[in-house]
Amino acid sequence: MNWLYSFSSTDFFLIGLFIALYSLYILRTFRLARQLNTSAWGVIPKFFLRSSYLILLLIALLGPSFGEAERNMIITGRDVYLLVDISRSMDATDAVPSRLERVKYDIQQLCDTLSTDRFGLILTSSESFVLSPLTADHDALKRFVRDIRTGKAATGGTDLCAAIELARQKFITDSSTRLNAKALVLFSDGENFGSCNRTELASLKTAGLPLITVGVGTETGSSIREGRDFVRDDARQIVRSRLNRSFLQELARDGGGQYIEANTGQYIRELAGVLMTQQGFRIDQNRVIVSTNKYVYFLLAALLLLAFDLIVTVRTFRL
DSSP: OEESSOOOHHHHHHHHHHHHHHHHHHHHHHHHHHHTTSBOTTHHHHHHHHHHHHHHHHHHHHOEEEEEEEEEEEEEOEEEEEEEEOSGGGGOSSSSSOHHHHHHHHHHHHHHHTTTSEEEEEEESSSEEEEEEEESOHHHHHHHHHTOOOOTTOOSOOOHHHHHHHHHHHHHHOGGGTTSEEEEEEEEOOOOOSOOOHHHHHHHHHTTOOEEEEEOSOSSOEEOEETTEEOBOTTSOBOEEOOOHHHHHHHHHHTTSOEEEOOSTTHHHHHHHHHHTSOOOEEEEEEEEEEEEOHHHHHHHHHHHHHHHHHOOOOSOBO
């Protein structure tokens, strides 16, 4: 038998307190019986009855596990390239504390949720580059993610489709991904100034590379701080960056994936669920022994004894 929890000092304290108080009760009862010149042996059965259901309750709290059974545990490989928009618009604060900071936090949550998957990291603005190749070392990937900053000196506008093509080429040239499920996840507000070739996006379906786009921000939008002022256009008007939902939805549709909006704290679970539906080949299978927590049997036995204690009365003194 295995135990989910071990005995703590609190458990020992409760057991000692029960024994001490009940012993005091028995001593006082026998002393009173002697004064009344009678017998008080009726307290003994109650002591054993109450001790029994107290012990059963403690066993139930400790989580006894037995009845071992063998199960198959199958591990399926998944490789995911995370494409992160680092253009200036990602400094907008319509996602708290900013769009980019929100994405950085969410990527770390995604790594924790899909702990057996490999992730790669591509940053994109006017140019795209690989910050981290596919790796199962999530701690190293998180360190890279924490250091991401927006490209303040970038010129020429954001080219999201160049990053998508770069990720596709990385998958094609990496033979280690051949048997694994693959996907691309783009985190962006959808502001794009590059050209997107629909034929290249359609080829993602053929290659088994679904493109999942995550919209960060709101359609109301937000201004972008620059020192003590805000980013302004050529006419000196404050620039307001807005989520381009329709563009990201088109990318997802043409790329054989789906669009998810980062407007709730639960969207990472939705994203993880979508990625888990991508089935690759089995890369490992282990036979594991599983034991089940059977606390309920001990709890039911304790409740039955407790009910019996309440229903059945035992005369303490025989007069």
